[in-house]
Amino acid sequence: MLHQAELIEDWNRAQSRQPLNKIAPLESAMIPKIIEVRPLEGYRLWLRFNDGRSGTVDLSAELWGPMFEPLKDQQLFAQAKVDPELETVTWPNGADLAPEFLYETAQSCVAADAHEAARR
Numbered sequence: 001m002l003h004q005a006e007l008i009e010d011w012n013r014a015q016s017r018q019p020l021n022k023i024a025p026l027e028s029a030m031i032p033k034i035i036e037v038r039p040l041e042g043y044r045l046w047l048r049f050n051d052g053r054s055g056t057v058d059l060s061a062e063l064w065g066p067m068f069e070p071l072k073d074q075q076l077f078a079q080a081k082v083d084p085e086l087e088t089v090t091w092p093n094g095a096d097l098a099p100e101f102l103y104e105t106a107q108s109c110v111a112a113d114a115h116e117a118a119r120r
Contacts, residue, residue: 032103033087039078043071045089047106049099055106059097067095 010020036048043060063071070093071077083090088099 032099034082034089034099034102035087037080037082037089039080043077045080045102047089047102049103049106050087053103053107057102057105062097067093071095 006021013020033050034047035050036054038046040046040056042058043063044056044058046054046056048054059071063069071091076091076093079092080089081091082088083096086096088096089102090096
């Protein structure tokens with residue numbers, strides 16, 4: 001849970017009438033930001049996030065609809081970049097993906113890979 005330890009510590013400090021600690025804004029912890037992207041084969045992206053985590057996402061099942069179907073063109077897909085204003089992955093045709101979706105997908109893939117490696 002976000003900031004749970006800090007909140008508990010501040011609660012204890014408040015009960016003993018001690019000054020409270022400052023807690024970092026939740027916004028920076030809640031919305032991941034993509035700082036690097038590398039397009040890979042098979043409609044996959046390697047991503048690095050602002051918290052230092054990285055992972056690979058497979059977008060092959062997400063490329064449908066008028067905005068994302070054009071990304072089935074490998075040359076267009078390979079033009080993925082990080083938009084400095086949106087802080088997520090974008091393409092020249094205007095397609096972009098929510099950084100929260102990419103973060104959750106990348107982290108679940110990392111966890112699945114670790115689970116698979118442990119089974120070997």
